[in-house]
Amino acid sequence: MAGLTTSANPDSGRTVISVDAMGGDRGPAAVVAGISLSANKNPDIAFILHGPEDELKRLVARKRNLEGRVEIRDAPDVVSMEDKPRDVIRRGKSTSMWSALESVRSGEADGVVSCGNTGALMMLSVVRLRKILGVHRPAIAILWPSRSPQGFNIMLDAGADISADEHDLLQYALMGASYARNGMELKRPRVGLLNVGTEEHKGRNELKLAHDLIAQNASIANYDFVGFVEGNDIPGNRADVIVTDGFTGNVALKTGEGTASLIGSLLREAFKFSPLSRLAALMAYTSLNRLNKRIDPRRVNGGVFLGLNGTVVKSHGSSDETGVSSAVKLAFKLAQSGFSEKLAARVASAVSLPQDAENTNE
Amino acid sequence: MAGLTTSANPDSGRTVISVDAMGGDRGPAAVVAGISLSANKNPDIAFILHGPEDELKRLVARKRNLEGRVEIRDAPDVVSMEDKPRDVIRRGKSTSMWSALESVRSGEADGVVSCGNTGALMMLSVVRLRKILGVHRPAIAILWPSRSPQGFNIMLDAGADISADEHDLLQYALMGASYARNGMELKRPRVGLLNVGTEEHKGRNELKLAHDLIAQNASIANYDFVGFVEGNDIPGNRADVIVTDGFTGNVALKTGEGTASLIGSLLREAFKFSPLSRLAALMAYTSLNRLNKRIDPRRVNGGVFLGLNGTVVKSHGSSDETGVSSAVKLAFKLAQSGFSEKLAARVASAVSLPQDAENTNE
Numbered sequence: 001m002a003g004l005t006t007s008a009n010p011d012s013g014r015t016v017i018s019v020d021a022m023g024g025d026r027g028p029a030a031v032v033a034g035i036s037l038s039a040n041k042n043p044d045i046a047f048i049l050h051g052p053e054d055e056l057k058r059l060v061a062r063k064r065n066l067e068g069r070v071e072i073r074d075a076p077d078v079v080s081m082e083d084k085p086r087d088v089i090r091r092g093k094s095t096s097m098w099s100a101l102e103s104v105r106s107g108e109a110d111g112v113v114s115c116g117n118t119g120a121l122m123m124l125s126v127v128r129l130r131k132i133l134g135v136h137r138p139a140i141a142i143l144w145p146s147r148s149p150q151g152f153n154i155m156l157d158a159g160a161d162i163s164a165d166e167h168d169l170l171q172y173a174l175m176g177a178s179y180a181r182n183g184m185e186l187k188r189p190r191v192g193l194l195n196v197g198t199e200e201h202k203g204r205n206e207l208k209l210a211h212d213l214i215a216q217n218a219s220i221a222n223y224d225f226v227g228f229v230e231g232n233d234i235p236g237n238r239a240d241v242i243v244t245d246g247f248t249g250n251v252a253l254k255t256g257e258g259t260a261s262l263i264g265s266l267l268r269e270a271f272k273f274s275p276l277s278r279l280a281a282l283m284a285y286t287s288l289n290r291l292n293k294r295i296d297p298r299r300v301n302g303g304v305f306l307g308l309n310g311t312v313v314k315s316h317g318s319s320d321e322t323g324v325s326s327a328v329k330l331a332f333k334l335a336q337s338g339f340s341e342k343l344a345a346r347v348a349s350a351v352s353l354p355q356d357a358e359n360t361n362e
Numbered sequence: 363m364a365g366l367t368t369s370a371n372p373d374s375g376r377t378v379i380s381v382d383a384m385g386g387d388r389g390p391a392a393v394v395a396g397i398s399l400s401a402n403k404n405p406d407i408a409f410i411l412h413g414p415e416d417e418l419k420r421l422v423a424r425k426r427n428l429e430g431r432v433e434i435r436d437a438p439d440v441v442s443m444e445d446k447p448r449d450v451i452r453r454g455k456s457t458s459m460w461s462a463l464e465s466v467r468s469g470e471a472d473g474v475v476s477c478g479n480t481g482a483l484m485m486l487s488v489v490r491l492r493k494i495l496g497v498h499r500p501a502i503a504i505l506w507p508s509r510s511p512q513g514f515n516i517m518l519d520a521g522a523d524i525s526a527d528e529h530d531l532l533q534y535a536l537m538g539a540s541y542a543r544n545g546m547e548l549k550r551p552r553v554g555l556l557n558v559g560t561e562e563h564k565g566r567n568e569l570k571l572a573h574d575l576i577a578q579n580a581s582i583a584n585y586d587f588v589g590f591v592e593g594n595d596i597p598g599n600r601a602d603v604i605v606t607d608g609f610t611g612n613v614a615l616k617t618g619e620g621t622a623s624l625i626g627s628l629l630r631e632a633f634k635f636s637p638l639s640r641l642a643a644l645m646a647y648t649s650l651n652r653l654n655k656r657i658d659p660r661r662v663n664g665g666v667f668l669g670l671n672g673t674v675v676k677s678h679g680s681s682d683e684t685g686v687s688s689a690v691k692l693a694f695k696l697a698q699s700g701f702s703e704k705l706a707a708r709v710a711s712a713v714s715l716p717q718d719a720e721n722t723n724e
Contacts, residue, residue, distance in 0.1 A: 119559070147624060159558055162566055196521055196612040197481070204524055204609065231616025235624040247566065248613050250558040251606075254593025255614040256621040262509060262597040263625055263653075270649040277649040283642035287632040291625075 014046040014069075017331050018109035020100035021051035022078040023116025025318045029059055031115065034324025035070070036063040038332075041325070045332055048103045050075045050096040075099040079116050081317065085123035097121060101128045104310040110335035111311035113302075113327045115319050121312070122160050122305060129310040132344045137161045137168045138307035139246070140314065141179050142253060147237040150184050155234055155242040158303055159250035166209035169193065169243055171347060173214045175306040176241035177223040178346045182339040183304070183330065184240070188222060192229030192239030194248060214243070217350050302327040304334065307347075311340050376408040376431075379693050380471035382462035383413035384440040385478025387680045390414075391421055393477065396686025397432070398425040400694075403687075407694055410465045412437045412458040437461040441478050443679065447485035459483060463490045466672040472697035473673035475664075475689045477681050483674070484522050484667060491672040494706045499523045499530045500669035501608070502676065503541050504615060509599040512546050517596055517604045520665055521612035528571035531555065531605055533709060535576045537668040538603035539585040540708045544701040545666070545692065546602070550584055554591030554601030556610060576605070579712050664689040666696065668705065673697050 019035055021028040028051055035047050046069050049056055053074035060066050075096040079088050092098050097116050103109040105128050114121050122138070131138055139157035146153040156176050157164065164172065173191050180189035193214060195207055211228065218225040226239050234242050234252060244252070267288075271281035281288070305312040311334045315327035334340070381397055383390040390413055397409050408431050411418055415436035422428050437458040441450050454460050459478050465471040467490050476483050484502070493500055501519035508515040518538050519526065526534065535553050542551035555576060557569055573590065580587040588601050596604050596614060606614070629650075633643035643650070667674040673696045677689035696702070 145624065147627075162558060194613060196524060196609055231613040231618075232620030232623070234617050235620045244613075247558055248610055251556060251593040251610050252613050252617040255596050255618050256593075258594030258597045259618040259621045260625060261594070262507065263622060265509070266653050270653040271646065273649055273652065277646060280642055280645035280649060284633065284639060284646055287635055287639040287642060290635065291628050291632040 014044050015111075015332055015335050016046045016048060016103075016109045017328055017335070018048045018100045018103035018112040019050065019328070020096045020112070020114035020116055021049050021056055022075075022096040023080070023114060023317075024315070024324075025081075025115075026320060028055060030320050031324050032056070032059040032063060032066075033321035034319070035328060036066055037321050037325040038328040039063075039065050039069050042329070042332065045069070045328065047071070048073060048100075048109050050099040050103075051078075052076055052096075073099050073103070079120050081117050083117060083120055085117075085120045088117075088120040088124055089127055092120070092124065097124060098128070101125060101310075101312075104312075105129055111313065111331035113313045113315055113324070113331050115315040115317055115324065115327075117317075118159065118303070118314055121314055125305055125308050125310075125312050129308045129312070132307050132309060132340075132347055134347045135171055135175075135307035137164060137171070138305055139172050139175060140249075140303045141176055141306050142303045144234055144242075144253075144256065146235045148240055149237075150186065150240070152184070153234060153236075153240055153242060154180055154184070154189075155244070155249055155253070156306065157244065157246035157249050158253050159246045160305070161246040163247065164206075164245035166206045166213055169206070169210035169245070170213040170217060170350070171307070172243045173223070173225075173241070174217065174221050174346050174350050175343055176243060177221060178339070178343040179304060179306060179334075180240050181222075182337040182342060183334055186240055188224055189240040190224045190226050190238070191218070191241045191243060192226045192233060194231070194234075194242055194244035194252075195228040196230065197228075210243075221346060221350055302330040304330065306343065309340065309344075311335050376406050377473075377694055377697050378408045378410060378465075378471040379690055379697070380410045380462045380465035380474040381412065381686075381690070382458045382474070382476035382478055383411050383418055384437075384458040385442070385476060385679075386677070386686075387443075387477075388682060390417060392682050393686050394418070394421040394425060394428075395683035396681070397690060398428055399683050399687040400690040401425075401427050401431050404691070404694065407431070407690065409433070410435060410462075410471050412461040412465075413440075414438055435461050435465070441482050443479050445479055445482055447479075447482045450479075450482040450486060451489055454482070454486065459486060460490070463487060463672075463674075466674070467491055473675065473693035475675045475677055475686070475693050477677040477679055477686065477689075479679075480521065480665070480676055483676055487667055487670050487672075487674045491670045491674070494669050494671060494702075494709055496709045497533055497537075497669035499526060499533070500667055501534050501537060502611075502665045503538055503668050504665045506596055506604075506615075506618065508597045510602055511599075512548065512602070514546070515596060515598075515602055515604060516542055516546070516551075517606070517611055517615070518668065519606065519608035519611050520615050521608045522667070523608045525609065526568075526607035528568045528575055531568070531572035531607070532575040532579060532712070533669070534605045535585070535587075535603070536579065536583050536708055536712050537705055538605060539583060540701070540705040541666060541668060541696075542602050543584075544699040544704060545696055548602055550586055551602040552588050552600070553580070553585045553603045553605060554588045554595060556593070556596075556604055556606035556614075557590040558592065559590075572605075583708060583712055664692040666692065669709075671702065671706075673702050
């Protein structure tokens, strides 16, 4: 391990976040700017940064506040957005993504952040960090702007796996509730199961079974089960945690993003229409900015991989420094709360429930 | 059939739309106001209106422009939003919904509009109008504000059925393309199949099979197949017709609606924040109005039921007069284009394709 420019100093008491500098659309400069932002705001974080040593050295040297806070690990190769996950597992040892996960695996870092290829990051995380005992399918949990008091809901699975049976859906409920407690300070999160309607004739069979399993575990796992919810409840105020399979979750996430982005474009167009509307836009600048902050995807950046031995935060591929910084903040928060260990204990306690048929599945 | 106040006059050359006056959240007054709006704009429409005779007579009498344009059919009962579809089929003969469909079945009307219970309307439509020969699962097609040149994309199935195999998905592609040609004047619509990613490892099996079937039929059925698309393409400009199963489609639809509604609320909040922002909102009024018109769900109101012998337009349950009027306009347009017959011919021609395994399914 060459490339030690400065030490993250294990005796400093800082929480160490491992950061994959490569693989994002904006390159390592945006990532380094992001961790510099985080370092400014939070004196308790140190970083291990992974990527081509010379390039990273230059970038880090330009940020005075990173002195003594960053250790660089040389990794010459990059996982591209086009790489197939299986190829990365076979031939990806020299990549920054692999190296970044290794720091968590070895215990040197308390969490990892990457802007790279989601499929590859998930598969590599499963292979290198391993699933928590009792977890069948890990999930990606994302935050969604909502009408809930905390301003955001958690939805999972956002696309780790294309299918989920009733036992997987129960585990998503347990993991999502645990995330809500540790990432959002919700003592007793409301959990909803995504469906197309509440009429009895409408549900798929695995959803009916999951409904009963999630209801049975509510008391021991310390959440409120609100039953079936619909797509409009993802940005709503009926549940804090919305549970669904990764196919449906991914379509919902991208549909929501696409709709928000279309409205944003149309809003800009509308304000460009006439001199008067341009003036109005100027006057409305602060108001619109306030709105933007509320729904800005960069400020809720970070899909969290749940069900693994270690905290993995997937930052959006197009993250700029603000996006990277909020992903780092999330990784820090979860690492500090001992989230990964608490989640493991929660899953283990549910698996042992006598009325829970899940053991037959493992 | 009592309740003939004035005659829709079959010799007038007008297109007759059968309208269920009941079952919407705003009651029959909104429906009557809506058809009055349509009657004003379009001299070529006449109506058969279904519901409690006395109430409808009073409402219609207040709208001078409806004189000679509306025939009332007495139906004392209403299908409520809570009624189970199966119960409606067993005991719903005296409802306005049943009566409204009957006018299409008998050939008196060229299309039907209802704001009522979607599940009941679909099931009743299938039982009373029957599926087109060769169609296995009828679908609900909706319009979605998009970046496409025509301003809207078609998505189906939006929730008629919770599952769809590859043969159903092919039929959705054929029916959606036919709708795009007749409802949107797109000569050669672009068709996309909804998935979570284009990587080969990601797809469900029925989606891979549907991909090949839809590709094979593109030339003979006169559409361009753009392959797999993702959630963000529903409001995008890659496809005019987005094909998916009814579970995924319904979640996507409601997620999009919920997200748009949340942004609208936050926008209003942002503009109420300070005296300056309130002034800005006043000045921006025209711009915001322009935006509203573009994405207003009332202006693209109307899920169309595809695959039935007859044109059925489902208006949103909360439709006001603008919403009802745009649903009527859509029913009129489709009836005039002979859409139902063209669609039947299209499906029949695809079924007979030798490379199409679909026959085994019927």
